[in-house]
Amino acid sequence: MAPSAQFELAQPPNDAISAIVFAPESSSRLLVSSWDKNVYLYDTQTTGQDENQQGSLIRTIEHRAPVLDVCFGANDDEAFSAGIDWQVLKIDLASGEQTVLSKHAAPVRRVIYSREHSLVVSASWDSTLHVHNPTDTTQAPLEIPLPGKPHAMAASPSKLIVAMTSRLVHIYDLSALASGLASQTVPSPWQQRESSLKFLTRAVAAMPSDAGYATSSIEGRVAVEFFDASAESQARKYAFKCHRQNQPSPDGAPTDVVYPVNALAFHPAYGTFASGGGDATVALWDADAKRRMKVYQKFPDSVAALAFSADGRYLAVAVCPGFETGMEDYSGEGRTKILLRVLGENEALPKGKAK
Amino acid sequence: MGGKKRKHPDVEELLNRPWCYYCERDFEDLKLLISHQKAKHFKCDRCGRRLNTAGGLSVHMNQVHKESLSSVENALPNRQGLDVEIFGMEGIPEDIVQQHNQRIIQNFYQAQAERYAATGNPPPGQSDKRPAKKIKAETPDEIKKRLAEHRARLAGQKNAGGGNATHTPPQGLPDGHSPGQSASPGAFNSPFHPPGAQYSGYPNQPQYPHAYPPSNLPSRPGSNVPVASGLPPRPGQPGWAANASTAEELGPGAAPQQGDDIDQLIRMAEAGIRPPKKSEAHTATEEASPEKKSKKEKDKNVQMIYEDELSPEERMAMMPRYAFAPEAAAA
Structure with missing residues (x-):
C-alpha cells in the first residue's frame, strides 16, 4: 500500500512530549523526548503491523526524570538531552551510553547543538546558559548568567537566540561563544532585545537562511524578526495573531478563545515555517510574503512540538493534551501521539515559486 | 459593478x-x-x-x-x-x-x-413613532448657574479632603484636564491598546455629525459621578460611598450602564481625543448608542487557554507526578 499523506507513528511515548527532532542526515530517524522520563529513537520508514501506523521504535533511553529537550549532535548517532534532573546528557544512540556534560542548579529547559560551531548550549531555569564542547566531555562548560529564566532557544547558522521571562530576548554570536569557551571568558550578548510579543514567549525558531527568527507566545501570536539591526531590516519585522477560535458563548457574545502557540519550525530550504498551537492545528506560513499557506485539519489534541526533516519532505507533529491555566493534575497518558505528514512537492513551497 | x-x-x-x-x-x-x-x-x-x-x-x-x-x-x-x-x-x-x-x-x-x-437615525417609517427629542433649551444664564454650582461642588470636594478628582469628567470645564493625562492606568487592562489608542475611532465621530448643543443635556446629577464599573474604588475620595449608594438606587440595570458611559467619557477625556465640551454632546446621544458600545466590548471578549507568568512546563514540573528530588538522586 502506498503511504498516505499522513501517518501515525507506532509505539508513541506514554506521556506528554516535550520535544521532537529529525536526524541531520537521514530523514527517517526521529528523536522524541517525553515527560515519561524517556528519550525515544524511531525509524519512521519501517512499515508497521497496523494499517494506520508506521515506523518502529529503535531504542528508548531512560532518564532519571522527565526530559524537557533533546537534539541531535554531529551525526545521526549522537544526541544531547536536557531534563528536570538538572543534567545535560550526551547520548550515544548506537550503544545507548550516557555521559553527563554538565549539571545546572535547576531543571534544564532547552539544549541545542550548533553544527557550524560544534557547540552544545543548554539553557536552564537557574537562569544560566552552559556552553559545552561536545567532543571533550571533560572540559568544564562555560557558564553564562542570564537576566531571566530561559524558556525557548534556537540556533541559526551563526546566532543563538535565547528567549526568557519578562519578554527578554538575548542573541549571542555563536563564534563568540566558541572563543569564550576556549578562553573561559563570558561573552556579552551580541544583541539584547525585548520580545515583540506582550506575553510569555513559548517557542523560538531560527531561519535556516540566518536572516532572522520567529517567536511565539502563550497568547496566540507569532512574531517574525530579523537579526540585522538596521532600520530598514527592523521595519520588516511583524507579528500576527493565530491559533485562536471564535466561539459563541451562551449569552450570545462571541468569545475569542486564545491558545498558546507551542511550537515553531522553519522549513530547511523554503523560508516557510510551521506553527503548532493549543487549538490542535498546525499552520504553514510564508515568512517573506507574510501569508498563511495552509492550515491542516485539526489534530486529535494540542500540538506540543513540530519538526521538519532535514530534506524537508516530512513534518513531524507531536500531539498531546495541552496544559491549561489552573490545571491541578495533568497527564498525557494514552493521548500522546506522533503524526508524520508527508509533504507534497509544493506543499511547503511559497506561492508563486511552485515548480 | x-x-x-x-x-x-x-x-x-x-x-x-x-x-x-x-x-x-x-x-x-x-x-x-x-x-x-x-x-x-x-x-x-x-x-x-x-x-x-x-x-x-x-x-x-x-x-x-x-x-x-x-x-x-x-x-x-x-x-x-x-x-x-x-x-x-x-x-x-x-x-x-x-x-x-x-x-x-x-x-x-x-x-x-x-x-x-x-x-442615530430612526428606522425608515418609524420616525414618527418615537417622539423627537425635544430639547429643553437652557438659557445662557442657566448654563452659567450650573457651571457655578459645579465649580462650587468641585471646590468643596477639594477642600473636603483633597480627593483625587481626576475621575470626574470635565463637564463644561474645558480647562479641567490636559489631554493625555492618564488618571487610572489600572482601569484599562487591555494589553494591546494604550488608553489613547483604544477609542481612536472617535475623533471624526461620523455617528454624530450634528452635535447637539450642550444645552440639550438633561441636567446631569452634578458631577458626583458613580464610581465607574471597572474602576477600582477610590476610598480616599469623599463621597464615593455616597455615590455607590446612588448607583444602587438607580437599580441594577441602570448602574453599570451609567458607569460605562462615564468610563467612556473619561477614556476620551484622557485620550484628549475630543474637546471635553463635545463629550457632553456625546452623552446626549449616548442613549442611542449603548447597544453599539456593548457590542464593541463584547468583541473584546477574550479567553486565554493559558495565562500565567510561569511556563506550562514549570507548572508541570511542580506536579508530584513529574517531580524530581535532586537529593534522592545524588544519594
Whole structure:
C-alpha cells in the first residue's frame, strides 16, 4: 500500500512530549523526548503491523526524570538531552551510553547543538546558559548568567537566540561563544532585545537562511524578526495573531478563545515555517510574503512540538493534551501521539515559486 | 459593478448571493464561487490540480496519487464530508440552505439595527413613532448657574479632603484636564491598546455629525459621578460611598450602564481625543448608542487557554507526578 499523506507513528511515548527532532542526515530517524522520563529513537520508514501506523521504535533511553529537550549532535548517532534532573546528557544512540556534560542548579529547559560551531548550549531555569564542547566531555562548560529564566532557544547558522521571562530576548554570536569557551571568558550578548510579543514567549525558531527568527507566545501570536539591526531590516519585522477560535458563548457574545502557540519550525530550504498551537492545528506560513499557506485539519489534541526533516519532505507533529491555566493534575497518558505528514512537492513551497 | 450603488444591500440581494457550502462564504457571482471552490476545497495538495467537485478530487487522488481523500480541505468542521456532491450552488441539502438563509437574514437585521443605533437615525417609517427629542433649551444664564454650582461642588470636594478628582469628567470645564493625562492606568487592562489608542475611532465621530448643543443635556446629577464599573474604588475620595449608594438606587440595570458611559467619557477625556465640551454632546446621544458600545466590548471578549507568568512546563514540573528530588538522586 502506498503511504498516505499522513501517518501515525507506532509505539508513541506514554506521556506528554516535550520535544521532537529529525536526524541531520537521514530523514527517517526521529528523536522524541517525553515527560515519561524517556528519550525515544524511531525509524519512521519501517512499515508497521497496523494499517494506520508506521515506523518502529529503535531504542528508548531512560532518564532519571522527565526530559524537557533533546537534539541531535554531529551525526545521526549522537544526541544531547536536557531534563528536570538538572543534567545535560550526551547520548550515544548506537550503544545507548550516557555521559553527563554538565549539571545546572535547576531543571534544564532547552539544549541545542550548533553544527557550524560544534557547540552544545543548554539553557536552564537557574537562569544560566552552559556552553559545552561536545567532543571533550571533560572540559568544564562555560557558564553564562542570564537576566531571566530561559524558556525557548534556537540556533541559526551563526546566532543563538535565547528567549526568557519578562519578554527578554538575548542573541549571542555563536563564534563568540566558541572563543569564550576556549578562553573561559563570558561573552556579552551580541544583541539584547525585548520580545515583540506582550506575553510569555513559548517557542523560538531560527531561519535556516540566518536572516532572522520567529517567536511565539502563550497568547496566540507569532512574531517574525530579523537579526540585522538596521532600520530598514527592523521595519520588516511583524507579528500576527493565530491559533485562536471564535466561539459563541451562551449569552450570545462571541468569545475569542486564545491558545498558546507551542511550537515553531522553519522549513530547511523554503523560508516557510510551521506553527503548532493549543487549538490542535498546525499552520504553514510564508515568512517573506507574510501569508498563511495552509492550515491542516485539526489534530486529535494540542500540538506540543513540530519538526521538519532535514530534506524537508516530512513534518513531524507531536500531539498531546495541552496544559491549561489552573490545571491541578495533568497527564498525557494514552493521548500522546506522533503524526508524520508527508509533504507534497509544493506543499511547503511559497506561492508563486511552485515548480 | 455599475448600476445602483447603494451602501447597504437589502435582504433579497444578500439572499441571492451565491455562497459556498463548505465555508459559508458568499460571492458576487457564481463564476467566482466555482473558482473559489476549485481553489480552496477541490485542489489537490499533491499536484495542485483543481478539480470540479469533491468526488472528482477523490477519484483523482485515488488514481493519480494512490491516496484516499478523507475530507474536504478548508471546510467548516461539520461540512468536511465527501458524501454530498457540491458544484457551485448545486447539491446543497435543503436544510443547510434554510440554515444559511436564516443566518443571512438574522445577520442582516442585526447589522441594520446596529447601523440605526450607530447613526442615530430612526428606522425608515418609524420616525414618527418615537417622539423627537425635544430639547429643553437652557438659557445662557442657566448654563452659567450650573457651571457655578459645579465649580462650587468641585471646590468643596477639594477642600473636603483633597480627593483625587481626576475621575470626574470635565463637564463644561474645558480647562479641567490636559489631554493625555492618564488618571487610572489600572482601569484599562487591555494589553494591546494604550488608553489613547483604544477609542481612536472617535475623533471624526461620523455617528454624530450634528452635535447637539450642550444645552440639550438633561441636567446631569452634578458631577458626583458613580464610581465607574471597572474602576477600582477610590476610598480616599469623599463621597464615593455616597455615590455607590446612588448607583444602587438607580437599580441594577441602570448602574453599570451609567458607569460605562462615564468610563467612556473619561477614556476620551484622557485620550484628549475630543474637546471635553463635545463629550457632553456625546452623552446626549449616548442613549442611542449603548447597544453599539456593548457590542464593541463584547468583541473584546477574550479567553486565554493559558495565562500565567510561569511556563506550562514549570507548572508541570511542580506536579508530584513529574517531580524530581535532586537529593534522592545524588544519594
